[in-house]
Amino acid sequence: MNWQDEIRNAAERVGPHVQRTPVMKTQGFGLDFPVELKLEHMQHTGSFKARGAFNTLLSQPVPPAGLVAASGGNHGAAAAYAAHQLGHKARIYVPEMAGPAKISLIERTGADLQVVPGAYANALEQAQAYEAETGAMQVHAYDAPATVAGQGTCFAEWQAQGLEADTLLIAVGGGGLIAGALAWLQGAKKIVAVEPETACALNAALQARQPVDVEVSGVAANALGAKRIGAICFEFASAQDLASVTVPDSAITKAQTALWRERRILVEPAGATALAALICGAYCPAPGERVAVLICGGNIAPDPLG
Amino acid sequence: MNWQDEIRNAAERVGPHVQRTPVMKTQGFGLDFPVELKLEHMQHTGSFKARGAFNTLLSQPVPPAGLVAASGGNHGAAAAYAAHQLGHKARIYVPEMAGPAKISLIERTGADLQVVPGAYANALEQAQAYEAETGAMQVHAYDAPATVAGQGTCFAEWQAQGLEADTLLIAVGGGGLIAGALAWLQGAKKIVAVEPETACALNAALQARQPVDVEVSGVAANALGAKRIGAICFEFASAQDLASVTVPDSAITKAQTALWRERRILVEPAGATALAALICGAYCPAPGERVAVLICGGNIAPDPLG
Numbered sequence: 001m002n003w004q005d006e007i008r009n010a011a012e013r014v015g016p017h018v019q020r021t022p023v024m025k026t027q028g029f030g031l032d033f034p035v036e037l038k039l040e041h042m043q044h045t046g047s048f049k050a051r052g053a054f055n056t057l058l059s060q061p062v063p064p065a066g067l068v069a070a071s072g073g074n075h076g077a078a079a080a081y082a083a084h085q086l087g088h089k090a091r092i093y094v095p096e097m098a099g100p101a102k103i104s105l106i107e108r109t110g111a112d113l114q115v116v117p118g119a120y121a122n123a124l125e126q127a128q129a130y131e132a133e134t135g136a137m138q139v140h141a142y143d144a145p146a147t148v149a150g151q152g153t154c155f156a157e158w159q160a161q162g163l164e165a166d167t168l169l170i171a172v173g174g175g176g177l178i179a180g181a182l183a184w185l186q187g188a189k190k191i192v193a194v195e196p197e198t199a200c201a202l203n204a205a206l207q208a209r210q211p212v213d214v215e216v217s218g219v220a221a222n223a224l225g226a227k228r229i230g231a232i233c234f235e236f237a238s239a240q241d242l243a244s245v246t247v248p249d250s251a252i253t254k255a256q257t258a259l260w261r262e263r264r265i266l267v268e269p270a271g272a273t274a275l276a277a278l279i280c281g282a283y284c285p286a287p288g289e290r291v292a293v294l295i296c297g298g299n300i301a302p303d304p305l306g
Numbered sequence: 307m308n309w310q311d312e313i314r315n316a317a318e319r320v321g322p323h324v325q326r327t328p329v330m331k332t333q334g335f336g337l338d339f340p341v342e343l344k345l346e347h348m349q350h351t352g353s354f355k356a357r358g359a360f361n362t363l364l365s366q367p368v369p370p371a372g373l374v375a376a377s378g379g380n381h382g383a384a385a386a387y388a389a390h391q392l393g394h395k396a397r398i399y400v401p402e403m404a405g406p407a408k409i410s411l412i413e414r415t416g417a418d419l420q421v422v423p424g425a426y427a428n429a430l431e432q433a434q435a436y437e438a439e440t441g442a443m444q445v446h447a448y449d450a451p452a453t454v455a456g457q458g459t460c461f462a463e464w465q466a467q468g469l470e471a472d473t474l475l476i477a478v479g480g481g482g483l484i485a486g487a488l489a490w491l492q493g494a495k496k497i498v499a500v501e502p503e504t505a506c507a508l509n510a511a512l513q514a515r516q517p518v519d520v521e522v523s524g525v526a527a528n529a530l531g532a533k534r535i536g537a538i539c540f541e542f543a544s545a546q547d548l549a550s551v552t553v554p555d556s557a558i559t560k561a562q563t564a565l566w567r568e569r570r571i572l573v574e575p576a577g578a579t580a581l582a583a584l585i586c587g588a589y590c591p592a593p594g595e596r597v598a599v600l601i602c603g604g605n606i607a608p609d610p611l612g
Binding site for chain 2: 020021022257
């Protein structure tokens with residue numbers, strides 16, 4: 001599989017449907033070096049997930065039953081939005097713990113939304129039952145080639161926009177986004193995976209030399225709280241000797257506050273997690289090393305205009 | 307006075323101190339045409355005002371007493387920030403009606419902040435007394451050449467970033483920002499002034515063929531509520547036959563909600579006022595006419611992370 005070709009094809013497919021998100025170079029956040037940002041939280045439905053969702057729906061036939069997804073929030077919203085835009089039905093199972101802001105977000109896409117008591121596993125179980133019963137198509141949140149290729153378009157776009165950095169910091173949940181970066185960049189730039197200390201499926205897998213289950217909690221858990229890293233991500237991470245750091249919730253909150261106070265960028269905790277690694281020193285660039293941070297999600301709760 | 311030269315000089319002066327704000331092209335907001343946006347609410351202290359403040363302080367000697375300003379909020383924050391960055395003292399008089407979000411914003415700059423009971427006129431009176439007593443320098447919020455030239459750098463920057471639009475929509479309070487646009491563009495693009503129906507000093511002045519006092523109220527009054535349009539702005543507006551429209555508060559709130567819901571751009575009402583003119587049809591572009599909207603301020607109240 002030639003991943004760069006896959007991502008180029010994905011970019012052609014999703015181009016007319018996704019937002020080309022802005023980039024900027026800025027100085028601040030208590031750092032003594034500039035940082036390039038890509039404001040991917042301005043993507044449709046507030047996270048990069050729309051890229052993978054559109055690519056999935058556009059690269060294979062969609063059955064009459066449409067799609068089904070189980071999601072703690074951002075993926076569900078993106079899948080529902082993409083389905084609606086492309087004229088497909090969408091049934092989305094959301095665990096109650098996703099919270100009212102993300103549940104409203106999905107409701108506004110016009111999807112057939114099912115709020116399931118409890119956590120993600122319950123939602124996934126019902127989604128699988130619905131798939132078996134109706135033949136609806138599952139859209140995986142992170143561990144499918146079409147999803148990864150879709151997320152990879154974010155990095156192809158960033159390079160076309162003049163990305164200068166030597167090193168990219170990317171927050172990791174299930175690993176779909178960073179897998180897209182690794183697949184596209186193929187070692188051309190250093191990539192640093194950033195996870196919350198209390199939701200670090202990739203870091204744990206790299207230590208164990210295989211994907212393992214982890215407990216997840218903390219401020220970013222409803223976006224980054226995958227229990228096990230995706231196999232595609234793990235394979236790339238192992239092969240490319242990916243740098244992996246973790247950050248405490250206090251650093252995530254500090255980064256979230258700094259983005260708002262200094263740049264009027266209002267994001268959910270997951271969207272501030274990569275920057276947190278610079279702010280708390282979990283990743284310290286070498287002198288002259290140019291760094292970039294992907295701002296991946298903006299679906300803050302409570303919704304400030306909700 | 308060659309305004310374009312003034313603005314080029316201002317751009318050199320303020321370049322190292324201001325944020326180059328991102329631009330994007332987007333489709334949405336219920337419109338059937340794309341819109342270019344410049345995200346100037348990401349400027350230091352959350353509005354374009356930092357440009358004029360830096361240019362003022364860098365283009366003339368600053369007395370030992372530093373600067374003094376009276377401001378409903380955004381200008382005071384920008385002047386205080388610029389003074390702090392350049393190592394000058396700053397005394398800022400803020401009317402109580404500015405509200406806690408903008409008052410905290412100014413406090414965080416480290417300025418000597420005086421909250422004055424009542425409305426703007428009281429704050430201005432005290433600022434003038436302080437100036438007379440100490441020799442501190444007044445930084446005018448909108449009606450001084452250095453202020454206008456500073457705001458003009460926003461449009462020079464936007465053109466350098468590839469602005470394509472035929473027509474720019476700009477919100478107007480005292481007129482410093484739009485005067486900067488008129489001074490830089492000199493008729494090269496059509497400019498549309500957008501004011502709230504209940505704070506329309508420019509629209510009233512154009513009807514009366516001279517600046518006149520107006521009553522101000524409504525959701526954007528604490529940023530756009532100048533009682534009388536600046537003389538510099540009025541002169542440009544009259545000479546260039548500026549298009550002027552007004553929008554109801556309901557359209558401003560609708561635009562503010564759309565910017566957040568669709569693009570995760572969270573702004574104060576003033577920051578959504580120019581877009582409101584497209585959403586409510588106060589300005590209808592001709593077929594094929596390309597439009598751009600300046601997003602001018604992000605200091606929403608209450609502060610979502612306050």
